[in-house]
Amino acid sequence: MIPAVLVLQPLSPARQSELEAACEVHRLDLSDEPDLLLDRFGPRIEAVVTDGHKGLTAAQIGRLPNLRLVASGSAGLEGIDRAALKARDIPLTNPAVALAEEVADVALMLLLAGWKALPALDAHVRTGAWANGEFPLGRALQGRTLGILGLGTIGSAVAKRAESFGLRIAYTTRTPREVPYEHEPSLFRLAERSDILVVIVPGGPETAKMVNAEVLDALGPEGLLVNVARGSIVDEPALIEALATGRLGGAALDVMWNEPRPDPRLTGLPNVVLTPHVGSATRETRDAMSANVLANLRAHFAGEPLVSEV
Ligand code: NDP
Numbered sequence: 001m002i003p004a005v006l007v008l009q010p011l012s013p014a015r016q017s018e019l020e021a022a023c024e025v026h027r028l029d030l031s032d033e034p035d036l037l038l039d040r041f042g043p044r045i046e047a048v049v050t051d052g053h054k055g056l057t058a059a060q061i062g063r064l065p066n067l068r069l070v071a072s073g074s075a076g077l078e079g080i081d082r083a084a085l086k087a088r089d090i091p092l093t094n095p096a097v098a099l100a101e102e103v104a105d106v107a108l109m110l111l112l113a114g115w116k117a118l119p120a121l122d123a124h125v126r127t128g129a130w131a132n133g134e135f136p137l138g139r140a141l142q143g144r145t146l147g148i149l150g151l152g153t154i155g156s157a158v159a160k161r162a163e164s165f166g167l168r169i170a171y172t173t174r175t176p177r178e179v180p181y182e183h184e185p186s187l188f189r190l191a192e193r194s195d196i197l198v199v200i201v202p203g204g205p206e207t208a209k210m211v212n213a214e215v216l217d218a219l220g221p222e223g224l225l226v227n228v229a230r231g232s233i234v235d236e237p238a239l240i241e242a243l244a245t246g247r248l249g250g251a252a253l254d255v256m257w258n259e260p261r262p263d264p265r266l267t268g269l270p271n272v273v274l275t276p277h278v279g280s281a282t283r284e285t286r287d288a289m290s291a292n293v294l295a296n297l298r299a300h301f302a303g304e305p306l307v308s309e310v
Pocket of ligand 1: 075076077096099103149150151152153154155172173174175176200201202203206207228229230254255277278279280281
C-alpha cells in the first residue's frame, strides 16, 4: 500500500516531486479547509513533513491516530509539540547533520564581520572617506575568548572553526560535554569572561530572552554578540538599548524578532551586522536538508533505522 504523508511545509521542488511520486501526499499548507482535510485523511496519515516554523500541535497530532513518524525539514523544532509525540512514542527526525557546517560558516562570517567592523570598512572605501585618511586601527582576534551558548551539532562546528582562528573556547550547556573546552554552567559568567558570545541553543519558551540585559552588560562595551539561533533567545529591546548606549560593543545577527520586518531601531544602529536568516540558505544545503527528510521517510517505510532521529 502507498503510504500517506501529510505535508505542512514542502521540500525543495525536486525533492517534493520525489516525495509525491512515492507517497500519497496531502498538502495541509495549500488547503483552504485544513479541518476538513484532517477529518477526511487524518486517519490514513502515517508520516508528517513539517519544520520548526510550521510546527505540529498536540491537537493536530491527536487527529492523526496512525502517525508513526514526524520528519522536520529544519533543525529548529520549536513549533513541534515534542511532548505529545513522546507520549505516543512517535519518533522525530531533523536535518541538523546536513546543515551544521553551513550555519557554522555563517556564524564565523558574522563573527569576523562584527569583530573587524566589516560594514564600516566597506563604507570607508565606497564613500571615498579613504582619500581623507586611513581607517582607525582595528583589534586582533587571536587569543580572545569565545563563549558558545549551546554546544550541540552546530555549536560544535562553530568551535572547530574558532579553534583554527586561535580563539580560547568556553561554553554553556545544561549538561557538560566531554570536549577540550571549559564548561561554564552560568551564562552570566560565560558572558563576563568572553570577548565574543555566539548563541546557538534551540528557540522556544525555555530559552526565551535568556540573553538578557545582565548578560549583555557582562559581555560589555568591547564585547560582540553573535546570534545564529533564534531571535527569541535574546531580549531584543535590552539589546538595542545596550548597543545604543555603548554598554555592548556590537552585535552580528542572522536572526531577530519580527522577521522579516526587524525593528528599525535595530537596523538603524551602526554597530550591528545583519543577515536575513540565511544560516542554512545555500542551494547545496537546502537540497541536502530536503534529501535528509526523504531519507528518513524511506528508512521508516522500509523498516530500517532512521537516519537522523532527534
Ligand atoms: P542541538 O540540539 O544539537 O544543540 C543544542 C545545544 O544547546 C546543546 O548543546 C544543548 O545542551 C544546549 N541547550 C539547550 N537548551 C539549553 C539551555 N536551556 N541552556 C543552555 N544550553 C542549552 O541543536 P543544533 O546545534 O542542531 O541547533 C541549534 C539551533 O540552531 C536550532 O534549534 C535552530 O533554532 C538554530 N538554527 C538556526 C539556523 C539559521 O538559519 N540561523 C539554521 C539551523 C538551526 P544541553 O541539552 O546539555 O543543555
